[in-house]
Amino acid sequence: MVMKLSARAIVFSLCLGLAFFAGQPVTVHGGRGGGGHGKKDAVVDKVNKIVAKAIEDKPGVGPALIRLLFHDCWVNGCDASVLLDGSKTEKKAKNNIGLDGFDVIDEIKGEVGEDVSCADIVVLAARHATFVVSRGKIAYSVKTGRMDGVSSSAAAADAVLPPSTLRFTQLKANFASKNFTVRELVVLSGAHAVGVAHRSSFEDRLDDDTTPISANYQTALLAEVEAKTTAKVPDPIEPNNIRDKEFAFRNASDYDDTGVDTSKAARGVLDNSYYHANLQNAVLFRSDWELRNDTTGEGTMETFKADANKWYLQFGKAMAKLSELPAEGTRFEIRKNCRKAN
Numbered sequence: 568m569v570m571k572l573s574a575r576a577i578v579f580s581l582c583l584g585l586a587f588f589a590g591q592p593v594t595v596h597g598g599r600g601g602g603g604h605g606k607k608d609a610v611v612d613k614v615n616k617i618v619a620k621a622i623e624d625k626p627g628v629g630p631a632l633i634r635l636l637f638h639d640c641w642v643n644g645c646d647a648s649v650l651l652d653g654s655k656t657e658k659k660a661k662n663n664i665g666l667d668g669f670d671v672i673d674e675i676k677g678e679v680g681e682d683v684s685c686a687d688i689v690v691l692a693a694r695h696a697t698f699v700v701s702r703g704k705i706a707y708s709v710k711t712g713r714m715d716g717v718s719s720s721a722a723a724a725d726a727v728l729p730p731s732t733l734r735f736t737q738l739k740a741n742f743a744s745k746n747f748t749v750r751e752l753v754v755l756s757g758a759h760a761v762g763v764a765h766r767s768s769f770e771d772r773l774d775d776d777t778t779p780i781s782a783n784y785q786t787a788l789l790a791e792v793e794a795k796t797t798a799k800v801p802d803p804i805e806p807n808n809i810r811d812k813e814f815a816f817r818n819a820s821d822y823d824d825t826g827v828d829t830s831k832a833a834r835g836v837l838d839n840s841y842y843h844a845n846l847q848n849a850v851l852f853r854s855d856w857e858l859r860n861d862t863t864g865e866g867t868m869e870t871f872k873a874d875a876n877k878w879y880l881q882f883g884k885a886m887a888k889l890s891e892l893p894a895e896g897t898r899f900e901i902r903k904n905c906r907k908a909n
Contacts, residue, residue, distance in 0.1 A: 594708055594709070594710050594711075607711065610679045610683055610691075611691060613675065613678045613679050614675050614679070614688065614691045614692055614695060615695045617671065617674055617675050617678060618632065618671065618675075618692050618695045618696055618699065619695070619699055621671045621674075622696065622699050622700065626835045627667070627762070627763065627835075628667070628668055628671055628696070629696045629699055629700035629761065629835070629837075630696075630700065630758070630761040630762030630763075630835070630837075631666070631667035631668035631762070632668045632671065632692045632693050632696035633693050633696050633697055633700070633758055633761075633762075633837075633886075634666065634667075634668075634758070634762060635649065635666060635667075635668045635669075635672075635689060635692075635693065636689055636690065636692075636693035636886070636889060636890065637755070637758075637889060638657070638662075638663055638666060638724070638728060639657075639686075639689050640889050640890065640892040641727060641728055641745065641889075641892070642657060642723055642724045642727055642728065643716060643723065643894065643895045643896060644892045644893045644894035644895050645686050645689070645690060645713055645890060645891070645892050645893075645894060646686050646713070646714070646715060646716030646894035646895075646896065646899070647684065647685035647686040647688070647689055647713075647715045647716065647902070647905060648715075648716040648718065648719040649663070649666070649689075649719070649724075650669060650672060650685055650689070650905045650906060651718075651719040651906060651907065651908065652906045652907060653719065655720065655721050655722075656719035656720065656721060657719045657720065657721055657723070657724040658719075658721075659721040660721040660722075660724035660725045660728065661721075661725050661730075662724060662725050662728035662729075662730050663721075663724060663728070664765055664767070664768065665763070665764070665765055665804070668692070669905075669906075671692060672685065672688055672689060672692060672905055673905060673906070675688050675692060676688060676904070676905050681901070681903045682901065683901070684713050684714055684715050684901045684902070685715050685901075685902050685905035686713035686714065686715050686716075686894070687711045687712070687713050688905070690709050690711070690713065690890045691709070691711070693886070693890070694707065694709055694886070694890070697837065697882075697883070697886060700761060700835065700836065700837040701836070701837040701838065701879065702836060704837075704838070704875075704876075704879045705837065705879050705882055705883045705886075706883060707883035707884065707886055707887040708887060709887055709890045709891075710890075710891070713894065714894065714899035714900065714901060715899060715900055715901055715902045715905075715908075716894055716896050716898075716899060717896075717898050717899070717900060717908040717909075718896070718898075718908075727741070727744075729741045729742075729854065730854070731764075731768045731769060731851075731852040731853060731854045731855075732771060732853050732854065733853070733854050733857065734857055734860075735857040735858065735860040735861050735864070738752060738854055738857060738858075739752065739861070745892060747885075747888070749861060749863045749864055749867075750863065750867050750881075751881075751885045751888070752858070752864070753858055753863075753864050753867040753868060753871070754867075754871075754878065754881045754882055754884075754885045755882070755885050755886075755889070756841070756854075756855060756858060757839065757841045757842065757871065757878055757882055758837070758841075758882075759807045759808070759841050759850070759851075759852070759855060760807070760808050760810070760836075760837055760838055760839070760840050760841035761807065761808065761835055761836070761837050762806075762807045763804040763805060763806055763807060764804060764805055764807055764851050764852070765802045765803070765804055766792050766795075766796065766802050766803050766804070766805070767802050768851070768852065769805070769851040769852055769853075771853055772785065772788070772851060772852070772853060773785065773788065773789050773792070778853050778856050778857070779848050779856060780848050780849075780856065781820060781821065781822075781847060781848045781849045783819060783820045783821040784809065784820040784821070784822070784847075784848070784849040786819070787816050787819040787820045788805070788820075788851075791805065791816065792805060805851065806834075807841075807850075807851055808840060808841060808844060809822050809844050809849045809850075810824070810827055810828075810829055810833070810834070810840045810843075810844065811834045811835065814829075817829065820849060822844075822847065822849055823843075823847060824843075825843075826843060826872070827840045827843050828840075838875055839871050839872060839874075839875040839878045839879075841855075842868045842869075842871045842872040842878070843872055845858065845859065845868055846859075846865075846868055846869065846872060
């Protein structure tokens with residue numbers, strides 16, 4: 568049967584299909600696929616396949632893409648300014664140490680074409696990375712239609728990105744400035760269940776006079792990083808999550824793994840194990856421990872420790888909200904190359 572469409576229907580269909588590329592919002596629903604809108608679906612499918620393959624080849628890419636979203640959107644909104652190359656761009660910010668995933672974004676851009684903004688690619692890549700790294704437990708919807716910024720500043724990034732040494736009141740104020748609550752701060756901090764950190768980011772936790780930290784964990788951690796620190800590797804990395812360490816390390820740290828999957832298969836999985844570690848004072852960052860200095864913060868961590876499904880749901884909502892931070896500025900474009908302005 569041949570279906571005839573009116574001129575209005577044809578125009579509407581074309582506009583809907585092109586909305587992804589013209590800066591108009593189209594919703595991409597949670598899960599593996601898109602939302603059934605032709606070209607948009609094709610773009611989403613390409614993003615998902617590239618992200619899944621990249622994570623399969625190099626598991627650390629998943630946490631990197633999730634982190635990349637936060638570090639882009641927290642600075643001038645979701646405008647892909649974090650992707651721009653240069654000697655003084657956001658990539659060079661102190662608080663962006665170890666930022667990764669740029670090659671994956673480049674690969675996606677090469678596949679989806681010049682009409683898709685880099686800002687949308689960052690959002691879609693983080694969305695699917697979250698889905699894959701959580702083993703399908705976290706799925707959320709996002710809109711597309713973002714435009715790319717044309718400027719990027721390391722100083723601007725360091726001025727707004729929260730360093731790992733912040734006190735609770737500072738963290739609360741930082742998140743409030745973006746209209747995020749204490750609960751959402753605790754929710755997003757759960758991303759530290761995956762990924763790695765440079766020694767310089769938690770050096771203060773290795774000192775004797777530091778924020779409360781499990782003494783056994785600190786001793787094991789110090790021995791570990793001292794062994795890794797050399798003239799060639801002055802700033803070694805450590806897994807964010809004690810869960811991902813070998814049994815000997817966890818045992819020496821007196822880590823209680825009750826309710827945590829510590830099998831090798833579970834390493835690098837985005838789950839609620841961060842809260843188990845934090846409530847035992849076995850986390851790398853001072854900013855993580857600082858969440859315990861607030862009744863709401865500690866109570867929320869206890870909730871998420873006890874019920875992973877509650878955290879999965881809230882993390883998806885917080886990531887969707889993060890993806891909607893509006894771009895700031897007066898000039899935007901859709902970059903042909905994500906690393907440089909047109």
